[in-house]
Amino acid sequence: MDDKEKKQDSLYVKLIPYFEKYGILLLLVIMILVMHILQPDVFLSWRNVTNVFKQISWQSMLALGVFMVIVTAGIDLSVGSIMMLSLMILAIVAKAGAPWFIVVLVPLFAGFLCGLINGLGITLLRMPHPFIMTLGTLYIFRGTGNLISGGTPISGFTDEVRYLGHGRIDLTWLGLEKSQYLPVSLVLIAVVYFVFWVFLNHSRTGKWIYAIGGNPSAARASGINVNKILIIVYSLCGFLSGIGALILAGRTDSGYPNAGLQSELDAIAACIIGGASFFGGRGTVLGVFAGVMIMGILRNGLNLMDVSSFWQQVLIGSIIVLAVYVDVLRRDFGTRK
């Protein structure tokens, strides 16, 4: 290798980590700027920005759960159904007159149990791929949700139950107007994402989740109990879907059969746009958040401009393909042949 070639190589090596870490944020900033230019009066208004956060609140929980699963090179297709089943159980428990703190805990527990079932199925039943197990539970959980509720909506929850999805934090003490409040769901997103960022990057279990995605046989040979970690990951993914159900209950004040329909695909899309790799071991919590934001802003901005939702589908699809192509290029640059 001559000197010139060496320099070029080290420049690549130096740039790749920055590109991997912050490239997606750049895209997000560009999108915000473009939307602001197209809709200068509305897009960055307090009302619209809080709207975007309220709209992405429950999706962001599903996306975070699916992200952890994707890091292990797995997939969870059942998160939308887990959310729907948890929501239906919440609604039934609420209608039965249970105290609010029980109603709030029930969907989290139900979501966790559904995730545990996925995890146990994938590891103990040795399903050839998580796709198959979670495809099965996608039907099973939604069907169960319809069975227990009779397939009809159940509406009307107390304010305590609706707090996380619907609550407002008053900011008038800061000299702001009454309409300039902070949605509780935004605070919840920040807290949950921070906790999971710490978990994935600063705990042993988090590191092992990445190691399993990078090379499962290396993880196994290092004495890591791979099955146990996978069960934890799928259970946490279910738990986050349960939080999603609680937020959705607050937002819509209703448990309804079509809740979260196809939202598993949105969750996967957000992860992929955010730079998570289907090959496992790659992606960041910040990236997932950016992915969720990009999809939320795209939908919101196109709605503001009265663009048909058919175009939204075309655009989101195109962004997914583009994002994965970038992932392919990144692997070409990042790995020595």
Place this chain on the structure above:
Amino acid sequence: MNSTNKLLLEAKGITKYFGTITALENVNLKVHEGECLGVVGDNGAGKSTLMKVLSGLYKPSAGALFFEGKEHVLDSPKDSQNLGLEMVYQDLALAGNLPIGENIFLGREPTKNIGFLKFLDFKKIQEMTSAHLEKLKINVKSADQKVEELSGGQRQAVAIARSTAFNAKVVIMDEPTAALAIKEVGKVLDLINKLKSTGVGVIVISHRMDDIFTVCDRVMALFQGTNFAESQLDKTSRDEVIGWIMGKK
């Protein structure tokens, strides 16, 4: 090297069946302190199965393992690691998406406690990695470099560094030079000699006569899952060992 050194690892009468297939039958093996044992054999002779039994990945159908004179039953790689028995796998067993340091300490990461929560101690990982690579004279740009950015030889060096980071007494290497460019083979063999000089017992499984005759003190051949022949290295020749591999004495 001779057998007056302390006996570290001994396998007696190891037998392993996979269903109706007999992979190993009544195999014996010994390694002493600071000694390198070469294990040769054709594909399917049982070398890899034997190593997996020694590392606790497979349970033998019959036979016993003794470490420093005491019998042990290994249920998982963790058990063998706890004894000071480490394995360097042929497929390297490294996670390419993680940095060198995190690979070396994978599964045994140092942590610091904040309250009742345990957090990874990245500073300690970094320091211990640098010190350990320094000790083995392994050159990399930085301990933070991802393993997938390394050359084959560097990866093998990291894999060996990983196996010796916790005061291993016996290191088992499966084809340590098979995936390497010729110029990198020498460095890895140097590394093996360095390990021997610190008193580590090394088992090298290899097809390459050059490797065996450069670093080993003793060589044993497996043939169709049984002990076929064994000799001190200075009492045999390349041609004889190649004959053993093909089942000729």
